[in-house]
Amino acid sequence: MTASANPSSTSYDPWAPLVDAIVDGLVAAGTAEGLDLAKETVRAALNLDGGAEGDIAFPAHRAAQAAGRKPDDLATVLAAHFPASEGIASTAALGAYVNFRADSARLTESTLSLVLARGASYGEGPRTAASACVEHTSANPTGPFHIGRVRNAIIGDTLARALRASGVPVTTQYYIDDMGRQSAMITWIWSKPRAEWPEAIRQAVDGAETPGEKADRHRGRPYPAVSAYLKEHPEAREEVAELVQSLESGHPPERHRQLAEQILDGMLASLGRLGISFDELVWESDFVRNGSVDRVLERLGASPHAIREENGALAIDTSSYGLPKESTRVVVRRGNGTSLYVTRDIAYHLEKFSRFDRVTDVLGQDHQLHARTLDALLAEIGEARRPSFVIYQDITVPEGGRMSTRGGSAVWLDHLLEEAVARARTEVLARREDLNEAEVERIAEAVATGAVRYHIVRVAPEKPVVFRWEDALSFEGRSGPFVQYSYARASSMLRKGGFERPPYPFDAKLLAGTEEAALVRVLSRFPRAVAYAARTAHVHAIAGYAHDLADQFNRFYHAVPVLKSGTERESRVAIVAAARQTLGNALDLLGVARLETM
């Protein structure tokens, strides 16, 4: 019986040695044939998801063309000359491909050893010194989150987790807009005693409120009515405009930040249920108060592309930056001397650049032009660095159009979670009679939040999403609960067998079945999946991976007895432990709660 080997600290990916061996072997086989194959070219050509014919495939077309050979012949020759390599069980040419099959026992050995030795850090890459800042969510503190806004938070939070796992020290930031008309509207209405509220606004709020409702709901209630009221009442509009002026000049009313904080607390509490929190909250107004916006304006004013308008406004001609024709004149200071959103955003980004090596902003597609403008203006003031943007598409409603608070089409996160918890509770009660009320609630909460979070993150950010209740509340198939269930199942097996703690000794030779081999292969792919998600910001790949792993684990579960098996029992327990570990790590990356039982 082999004890779990202790892999070197530089070992992160069970496939790395095999890929190296294949590259070296192919180059050597080429040399034997008088061909000069470049290592990196060979490496780049390798198909790591080999398919039915093998684990890794080398398509020989390109190399054949360069050498003036027929692809099929080259593949045959390369396979024939391929040197015997440790870890590679077979090398065979099929058509223009050289197919490599890993030595299953060795792959099992190295994968399980790595997973079990690294535990919670399996999947992570080597630490890097370069730091990163991920700014996401940054919704105006004017009321509760609707699910459209939450897509930003889920993508951003998952990206931050993926980057951390890939070795990058990450700081997450929520940029709070406390400067604009929107936050002014909140302060405007709440600065008046209820009795002095305009009748239309009071009516809209009265009766809608529920006792003890969260601050974001409570303080945000009048917002749609205020918005409508201002359209019809110029004198009120004037009051709000004065308020905006006081905000932008850096002298907000005392209650202003307090109100924003109250609402924000409620908003952050909702995100907290999804496992989302922030390292830093950054207030937009701080950049006005600390003078950094003024310094930005000085630098912009010194630009040869600066345009001074008659009323004192300052604009920048950005026509040389490839922006759409209509947006080549960007105003950065109003006639009244105050700054604009984009100006403050420059100051904010300069501060980020001073603290972090990499700066990433998660933005809705409606901010696409703003992102490009920001890029251009950073160049304009001689800043060499740029943020990278993760742009995601909106969540729309089936009737068409984006979610709108004012149009009444918004689906509130809190409401969605409430529904999801209710449904999850029903599911738990239907299958578990042994749990007390608190346990039922805890599981229902985890299932509900897991379902919602997974449902949003599973789709590529650039794809639009149409919100449908029945999809968001699904606990089956490609869902968060499906992954949670597999994890709980694995946990339950270890618990029942008395295998809660390592070590998990195993003999790879006893794990030679089809389902074991398939499960090992999925397990071994995890580090690559994490690295891919971090590199490309395609965080949905982690959701896809988690589903694949849960799927294969369930097949294994049905096909292979573990606790009831004989000599293989201990080894099969090890593979279950490795699957549980990797499922758990994937759930952690997704911000979906692990459940030991459900």
Next chain:
RNA sequence: GGGCGCGUAGCCUAGCCUGGAUAGGGCACCGGGUUCCUAACCCGGCGGUCGAGGGUUCAAAUCCCUCCGCGCCCGCCA
């Protein structure tokens, strides 16, 4: 009008960056599976040629061009 994104079976979706062997899943639907480690599960079946057309290439869902459809943006708003 211009810019950006999207278009894969009845519905949802992966693959597109880095072109390569019969396009991978899920839902729905049909047929099976529980004296056995959790059936939120598993097995089998049905269904797509990847919006349309053209181009590049030995090879195109993937790269390029045109067109069509959908979404978003084009404020001294944020």
